[in-house]
Amino acid sequence: MNDHRRLGRELEIFDTDPLIGSGLPYWLPAGAAVRKAIEDYVHELERRHGYQHVNSPVLGKRELYERSGHWAHYAEDMFPPMRVGGEEFVxxxxxxxxxxxxxASRRRSHRELPLRLAELGGMYRSELSGVLGGLTRVRAIQLNDGHVFCPPEQAAAEVSAALDLIETAHAQLGIRAARYRLSLRGEGAKFVDDPALWARSEEILRDVLRERGHDYDEEHGEGAFYGPKIDIQIRDAAGRESTLSTVQVDLYQPERFQLSYVGGHRPAMVHRSIVGGLERLVAQLIEVHGGAFPAWLAPVQAVVLPLSDDEMPAAEDLVRRAVAAGLRAELAGPDRGSLGARIRAHRLVPYQLVVGPREVADGDASVRLRDGSQAGVIPVAELAARSRPSY
Structure with missing residues (x-):
């Protein structure tokens, strides 16, 4: 079983340390490379679909979360405030x-809408130590988040467009959804008490799911405190289910923040996360691919393997050219063992570039794929092109 907690450490993707704390994993170089590839892919995918990227602080005053409703409905999942001078930050x-x-930073015209904002940013959940595990349940989350501000009558179209992006990204990443879940309000003070607001938002999400022909399950008590959501569920290697991507319709926070556009109209706010938190996503990718990531995602995309010391200068030059072309490439010289041993040590690398006397003479390398097949001579520029994601 490809348990990411074991395999992720063996592949040197991530690790933890008690001095940092439970639920606070750190990324090793291979993991940082995977994470950066995902960030770049999602950033470009969003840009191509009309999103503007922003950056915002990981702290806010307590009053901000009182205004948003988090303090009243979500405080038990938040870290306690930090007092600085006479103010409390969270x-x-x-x-x-x-x-x-x-x-809300300036007046908005209807011609600006829908306004699509996206950010890969940190958020923090005060999870109990008993539920923490590997990368799937953590206390510090790097979330691929985004919010679309639009007239309420356009919310359904924006929800559907967000699902398009989610399904595109999942296909590129090799992820298959276990099921779609329509997450609804539950009982108690955790959820905003406004039945009409919930009914309007739920109707939008149901209509989109039906129009797209998705089978889905309805579950009460799984919605956000301010509104319902479509959750795309995944299962790990042990069969445990969790939420990866999500789309939410929020008619509550626009009211709380008095958001408007010219004419005094109130926008709807569509929350969406295309690939969810990077920690949970990478955990799923480790288990789905068993460490044999798609070429565009692999920590090392190409390894150069000279047959002997005689080919080292040509091999070093090939690595330099590969890196300059945009590949994540490294050299595995004869000092690391026989050619067979080096190939086995790099069995998860998509492209293995063998350099012998003939390749030195020709100025090329023979490309061996990780499944053992021979791909012949492929120019570095073409390898780089093959190692990019599609949009």
């Missing part, structure tokens, strides 16, 4: 209050 549990303030 590690944010989500990015939406900051994005609401960015929207």
């Amino acid at each position: 590690l944010r549990p989500s990015l939406c209050p900051h994005h609401a303030l960015i929207y």
Whole structure:
């Protein structure tokens, strides 16, 4: 079983240390490379679909979360306030209050809408130690978040567009959804008590799911405190289910922040996360691919293997050319063992470039794929092109 907690450490993707704390993993170089590839891919995917990227602080005053409703409905999942002078600051549990303030920073015309804001940002959840594990349940989350501000009558179209992006990204990453879940309000003070607001938001999400022909399950008590959501569920190697991507319709926070556009109209706020938190996503990718990531995602995309010391100068030059072309490439010289041993040690690398006397004479390398097949001579520029994601 490809348990990411074991395999992720063996592949040197991530690790933990008790001095940092439970639920606070750190990324090793291979993991940082995977994470950066995902960040770049999602950033470009969003840009191509009309998103503007922003950056906001991971802290906010307690009053911000009182305004957003988090303090009343979500405080038990937040870290306690930190007092600085006469003010209290909180590690944010989500990015939406900051994005609401960015929207409210100036007057908005209807011609600006829909306004699509996206950010890869940190958020923090005060999870109990008993539920923490590997990368799937952590206390510090790097979330691929985004918020679309639009007239309420456009919310359904924006929800559907967000699902398009989610399904595109999942296909590129090799992820298959276990099921779609329509997450609804539950009982108690955790959820905003406004039945009409919930009914309007739920109707939008149901209509989109039906129009797209998705089978889905309805579950009460799984919604956000301010509104319902479509959750795309995944299962890990042990069959445990969790939420990866999500789309939410929020008619509550626009009211709380008094958001408007010219004419005094109130926008709807569509929350969406295309690939969710990077920690949970990478955990899933480790288990789905068993460490044999798609070429565009692999920590090392190409390894250069000279047959002997005689080929080392040509091999070093090939590595330099590969890196300059945009590949994550490294050299595995004869000092690391026989050619067979080096190939086995790099069995998860998509492209293995063998350099012998003939390749030195020709100025090329023979490309061996990780499944053992021979791909012949492939120019470095073409290898780089093959190692990019599609959009």
